[in-house]
Amino acid sequence: xxKATPLGLTAGSEIEGPVGNVIEEPFNTPDFEEKQHxxxxxxxxxxxxxxxxxxxxxxxxxxVFEVARLIAVEMATISLLMAxxxxxxxxxxxxxxxxxxxxxxxxxGKQLNDxxxxxxxxxxxxxxxxxxxxxxxxxxxxxxxMKDAAVEESLLTSVMKHYRxxxxxxxxxxxxxxxRIDSGKK
Numbered sequence: 001x002x003k004a005t006p007l008g009l010t011a012g013s014e015i016e017g018p019v020g021n022v023i024e025e026p027f028n029t030p031d032f033e034e035k036q037h038x039x040x041x042x043x044x045x046x047x048x049x050x051x052x053x054x055x056x057x058x059x060x061x062x063x064v065f066e067v068a069r070l071i072a073v074e075m076a077t078i079s080l081l082m083a084x085x086x087x088x089x090x091x092x093x094x095x096x097x098x099x100x101x102x103x104x105x106x107x108x109g110k111q112l113n114d115x116x117x118x119x120x121x122x123x124x125x126x127x128x129x130x131x132x133x134x135x136x137x138x139x140x141x142x143x144x145x146m147k148d149a150a151v152e153e154s155l156l157t158s159v160m161k162h163y164r165x166x167x168x169x170x171x172x173x174x175x176x177x178x179x180r181i182d183s184g185k186k
Contacts, residue, residue: 049074057112064116071109078102124178139163 053070056062082098085091125131139160146156 047077049077053108064112067112068109071105071112075102075105078105126175126178 049070053067053074056067056070078098078101082095082102085095085098087095143156143160146159151159
């Protein structure tokens with residue numbers, strides 16, 4: 001039977017419902033007793049995944065999924081500890097501490113997700129050294145292709161000056177349109 005507690009139901013009592021009292025049987029699987037023994041609250045109080053979470057966040061070889069799974073395990077462990085308090089007024093300080101840990105882990109999970117989203121964002125830095133290098137190489141290849149095509153030096157110089165003037169005139173539009181692509185605006 002289930003026993004009603006502020007956190008939910010535990011094995012051992014009747015549930016009063018619209019069709020009368022319903023007796024619920026305890027949740028049992030062959031290894032339920034063994035798992036219950038392993039999840040002793042005193043043991044859980046000493047086991048934490050926070051160090052492992054910190055190490056894996058710091059290591060770029062671990063995926064966000066792995067770290068999020070560890071955060072979920074830590075939150076589940078804390079939830080079990082919260083349920084073990086059983087609303088004893090003398091233990092409210094402990095309940096509040098666990099509640100704060102859950103909030104911190106939730107915030108950590110959100111921060112981790114935000115960082116993952118930002119790391120996947122396609123950022124083009126027009127003023128950065130990589131972009132300047134790549135654009136310089138493209139221009140050099142363009143000049144070389146014109147020379148290889150036997151274009152006269154005066155025509156090549158004229159084309160390159162005209163290209164420079166077009167780039168200066170259209171730079172603000174190119175930057176604005178690039179931002180629009182990234183933000184998903186039409």
